Each structure stands twice: as C-alpha cells, then as structure tokens.
Amino acid sequence: MSGGExxxxxxxxxxxxxxxxxxxxxxxxxxxxxxxxxxxxxxTKPGRxxxxxxxxxxxxxxxxxxxxxxxxxxxxRPASEAVHFYQETPESRQRREELLEQQRLLRxxxxxxxxxxxxxxxxRQIHRFTRGE
Numbered sequence: 001m002s003g004g005e006x007x008x009x010x011x012x013x014x015x016x017x018x019x020x021x022x023x024x025x026x027x028x029x030x031x032x033x034x035x036x037x038x039x040x041x042x043x044t045k046p047g048r049x050x051x052x053x054x055x056x057x058x059x060x061x062x063x064x065x066x067x068x069x070x071x072x073x074x075x076x077r078p079a080s081e082a083v084h085f086y087q088e089t090p091e092s093r094q095r096r097e098e099l100l101e102q103q104r105l106l107r108x109x110x111x112x113x114x115x116x117x118x119x120x121x122x123x124r125q126i127h128r129f130t131r132g133e
Contacts, residue, residue, distance in 0.1 A: 007072045012039060013046035018073045020082040021058055021065070036060065056086075062099060066092035 010018070013028040016037065022028040029046045031037050038057040039048055050056075054069045067086040076082075118126060 007074060009049040009051045010072050011046065012037070012044060012048045012050050015050045015069070015072070015085075016058070018076045018082065019085045020076075020079050021060065031058075031060065062103070063096055064092065065096065 013025050013032060016022050016028040016031070017025045022031060028037075032044060032046045035043050036059040038044065039050065040055050041057075050069055050072070052069055052072060056065070056067050056069065058065045058067070066089045068089075069085070070087050071085045073082075073085055077085075
C-alpha cells in the first residue's frame with residue numbers, strides 16, 4: 001500500500017476503536033463477542049472485515065446507533081474527524097437524541113444524592129431540625 005492509498009477493509013474491532021465508539025480495542029472486542037454489535041444484521045466476530053458500505057448496529061449502554069461505514073481509516077483520528085468514518089441513519093439519530101433528552105430530564109427532576117459527608121455546619125442544622133429546636 002503506497003502513501004495516500006486507502007485500505008479496502010479493516011478488522012471490525014479496530015474500526016470501532018478508530019471511529020471512537022470504544023475507548024480501547026479490548027472494549028470493542030467485548031462488545032462484539034457479547035452480541036452488542038451486529039454487522040449487516042448478524043452477530044459477528046471481532047476479526048470480521050468491515051468494508052465501505054457495511055451496515056452496523058451498535059448497542060452501548062442504553063444508546064443504539066444504526067450506521068453505514070463510509071471510510072476505512074489508516075489510523076485512529078480525533079473525534080472531530082472520526083465522525084466522517086460513518087453515516088448514521090436519521091431514525092437512529094432521532095431515537096438516540098430523544099433518549100438522551102429523556103435521561104437529561106430524569107436527572108434534572110430526580111433529587112441529588114450527596115456524594116460527601118455533611119459539613120459541621122450542615123450536621124448542626126440536621127440535629128436542630130431532627131430534635132425540633
């Protein structure tokens with residue numbers, strides 16, 4: 001392969017890592033073997049070759065992407081460039097954005113759990129309140 005030539009295919013786990021769906025290739029491998037990634041509508045293996053035009057369905061947590069591979073990168077690129085490696089279907093984007101909005105609203109409505117112990121001042125206020133002073 002010469003300098004500017006694009007590769008024709010790439011391992012699925014490596015492509016998912018390069019496109020920044022997963023932080024490490026190992027996480028991509030675990031997702032693929034766990035059935036969270038489907039290539040052209042079927043479960044697959046991490047070593048399966050991805051080509052331009054391949055269709056992927058990726059489940060990550062509660063989020064889901066339906067994408068078509070548009071580019072096979074030579075190496076991992078910044079996230080701003082990695083978004084050009086694929087094209088997401090409009091339905092997939094809309095579903096994902098609606099789910100993110102619902103999660104955001106639930107977080108805003110739910111009372112916040114304190115991740116720390118009360119300060120001395122807060123403890124005094126709690127004691128005054130519970131003792132009815």
